[in-house]
Amino acid sequence: MITDQQMLERWGGESLHVYRDRAADAWIIIAVHSTERGPSAGGTRMKAYGNLQEAVLDAMKLSAAMTLKFATVKMAWGGGKTVVYLTRELDPQERHALLLRLGAHIKNLSGQYYAGPDIGTTSDDMDVLHTVAAPYIFSRTPATGGSGSSSVPTAYGVFAAIRATCRQVFGTGDLEGKRILIQGMGNVGSYLSHLLRSEGAYILFSEMNAETVKHFEDQEGYELVSAEALFDTDCDIFSPCAQGGILDASSISRLKCRGIAGAANNQLSDPALHAGMLKERGILYAPDFVVSLGGAMGITLMEAERMPYEEVIAKVQMAIGEALEGIFRLAEKENCDTVEAAYRYVD
Ligand code: PPY
DSSP states (O other): OOOHHHHHHHHOOSEEEEEEETTTTEEEEEEEOOOSSSSEEEEEEEEEOSSHHHHHHHHHHHHHHHHHHHHHTTOSOEEEEEEEEESSOOOHHHHHHHHHHHHHHHHHTTTSEEEEEOTTOOHHHHHHHHHHHTTSBOOOOGGGTOOOOSHHHHHHHHHHHHHHHHHHHHSOOOOTTOEEEEEOOSHHHHHHHHHHHTTTOEEEEEOSOHHHHHIIIIITOOEEOOTTTGGGOBOSEEEEOSOSOOBSHHHHHHOBOSEEOOSOSSOBSSHHHHHHHHHHTTOEEOOHHHHTTHHHHHHHHHHTSOOOHHHHHHHHHHHHHHHHHHHHHHHHHHTOOHHHHHHHHHO
16 A cells, blocks of 8 residues: 555655535546746546546646656656546536536636536536636637637547558558558547558447447458457557556466557556566557647647648647657667656656
């Protein structure tokens, strides 16, 4: 058992705000990891957790990942994240009222933290938050002047990361005939699959939602991989684009891929330990906080810097490709795993 003090010290963040929301039987956690480079920013995750500790830990880990994302591309932002831990189903009015109360908490932080959407929230929810927490809300709907979902810049970033990973593993970034296994065909996974296919890649996918499975099997002709077979399937690149924490000693021992590059946050259960295991198995791991930073970069460039969309997409791909190239080179030179190399690269 580690103490709360040890937990907070290991996290290394600045402030952790935990609010009890009695009306919705929910907990709101806002983790401000760093404001050293600039205000903190990060999405709003709304979902059920097993208990409060799990929810708080998730907010802490996700906010730390945001700091790394912005630092990798030297942007003047820091890491923050909101977790709304739901303990029961809410009807639409209750959910709306909860969002307004969350907005008041964000407003109270006076610009230390800027929010956007994440798992469980949408641009429509950002419109609601904006009514009470302007100007600290990103990714509103285009109808109200926002940049909408960040899934497309995120997908372009993952696409660039897969190319950079292939270049390192196979000596060429040519994706023709490469077998890419995507876990999770949500907004990012599905957009990514189209980018990859247009370059001649062969797409395998795993997905929980039956309707989505049917669409991608029947309409797109992708190869379905069952959840049980996910880690045992032969592929060139495995791209986790669903939940975090999927890579541990057991799954890593089964993998039959040459590289990993996906959008999910915090893919390694224990980054220091599991990055080493992947290295030993000869699997090139593109650190998730680099692969997935296209969303954060896209949102802040479009909304805070008003950069045109096409320029943002080009910049996201360039920045992620360059960062991974630098990280892979550093890992080779220092004979360390890629997560360690990424921390050194960011420093
Ligand atoms: C993420 O990349 O995980 C994010 O949360 C993206 C983001 C960045 C800035 C504001 C809101 C969301």
